[in-house]
Amino acid sequence: MAHIIVVGNEKGGAGKSTVSMHVATALARMGHKIGTLDLDLRQKTLGRYIANRQTYLARTGLDLPTPEYHELPDIAADQLAPGQNKQDVALGRVIETMHDVCDFILVDCPGSHTRLSQLAHAMSDTLITPLNDSFVDFDLLAHVDGEGEEIIGPSVYSEMVWNARQMRSEAGMSPIDWVVVRNRLGTTAMINKEKMQRAIKKLAKRIGFRPAPGFSERVVFRELFPRGLTLLDLRDIGVTSLSMSNLAARQELRELIKALDLPGVKPDF
Structure with a gap:
């Protein structure tokens, strides 16, 4: 059975699709069979990222390891049993199809x-939650006092993850390994950064996730998207001196893959 990786939070602009594409491509480069699915049915940033990559490879003749991309199937009304939800059936069906042919599903x-x-x-099985390094984004996980030091209580997204954990427990499934990835970290020590670090550490123990370092703010991520490329592709397209x-940034990705501790994965890039 494939190991399912979900990249999610309930706030835009945290770098979910960038993290998704780099994790998926890293796994593909290490020889793992990985299928991907984009549930943002309106914007489909990950879907467009992979489509950009396929277009670029077709134009240049390059052959780079690429994650497979799957769409939700269209479920006709006559295929639904009484009380079934169309989206539930579509997601279950595509995941079931991918399970038999993939090592990982992202x-x-x-x-x-x-x-x-x-x-x-x-x-x-593994939940990755990218989080910008600010208390605006931290509020998605928990409410803090005015000084940013004391946690008052969990917020909406943490409650949703708790409900997901309950559902898995009731179904007799293994617990979710929840990893909160701190993105857009500043390069200098700042009071806000230190407060965030303390708050993340406290909350990790309280609601049960593992903190991990993510990506610093870098222009290169915005430059790679139109061609569907990742940091790991630069040498293959002729960039000889990084x-x-x-x-x-490559080291940050290596540290992220290492921190995820996915089954059978060693960050050998």
């Missing part, structure tokens, strides 16, 4: 609460 969720996202969270920023 699902990119929208930055909002939807039925599909909630169902995907309950299916996840900048210090690009080398640092």
